[in-house]
Amino acid sequence: MSHLKRATTAIVSVYALSFLLTACGGGGGGTSDAAGSAAPPTRTADTVDPAVTAQGPAGAVTTPGTTPSASLPGDDTVGPGGSGNPRDPAGAFGSGRPATTRCHTSELTASVGRVDPGAGQENFPVVLTNTSSRTCTVRGYPGAAFTTADGRQLGPDPRRQPGTTVRTVTLAPGRSAWAGLRFANPEISEARTAVPAVLLVTPPDEREPLEVPWKGGKVPVGGNESVVWLSALSPGTAP
Template structure:
């Protein structure tokens, strides 16, 4: 049997140990350091969110809509005229009615006949917009102190229609009563006629220069017709 010297035997053992240690080191590396953070190349795609005008991209503040994942808004969501951050449509009711501040009142020439006095009460659009009137105006005779003379006028039968008034255009209603000297009604001479446009509360004041009007008695009724286009029949 061949005898191996102790020095040779120790050298062989050291060589084997070095080889085993090298194998263990190579198996544990995994191609890099275990647990080190890895960086992914590229950038995250921007969130699309709600593209409604007036809102920022992504999730609108104060809503329960989709998050920054780029999900589309719920089906049926309004996208035109929407309020900021709500996704709903803001609707504003716009009235076309003529307001008192947009009108001027006047009384046209008397057209008498068979003891009747017939005056056109005219409303003229003095504003810069087109507006409408419909139905009966309100009216009352008053004295110089603003006290009403006689009862409110009655409404003559008629079918209200909507009258469109462009700037400068007019509508009229007939104011009719029996002359006091013919009817025998108690009479007074008004200082003014106050006129209230349909559906308005504020009135317009027109100086009255046509003499006496009936204010009491069985034949004291004053009548108003519905408004029609123009300034007279």
């Protein structure tokens, strides 16, 4: 029995020594870091660096802590008042000023004022009056033509008077604007003449004319100094 006991003890000692040697080898026979520190971790595709810019909504590139800007829809459209902003069509930005639009033929009446002769010229104010219930505007030169009672035009169309100021005239209900109609006195110029029955007056940017009975006598329709001039509209009824 003593021999068997010694043999068993020896076998156990051998196994114990083998286990201790294996444990000291670091497992699998590898070697440890001489400084005892672990190797740096490997960066994976899922690692997020907070300093890297992020992809914001709709592809907008942003940095951390910022909000991507967005364009306001329709800001570059033009609204009814022409301000370019449909949310403020009058262009007043909360001032309460209503948008005004041009006067139409149906909202106006036309008349011809008293002649103002001078320096061999005949000068007549052609007046447009706002007869509507709203405020509207006129700008530039009216159209004009002398005609017979049956609508036949006499002479060429008047020309625009050079050097006159073009302005936008705001007409409240009942207010007027005037344009000067001027031509050389036919008695002096010896131009060919005719006596019109009607002066047709067309407001700026309109196509329908207004008929005004002509009471100013002879007008030049051809020959020497037969040009009829018309100035741009100004506020009021006469110079």
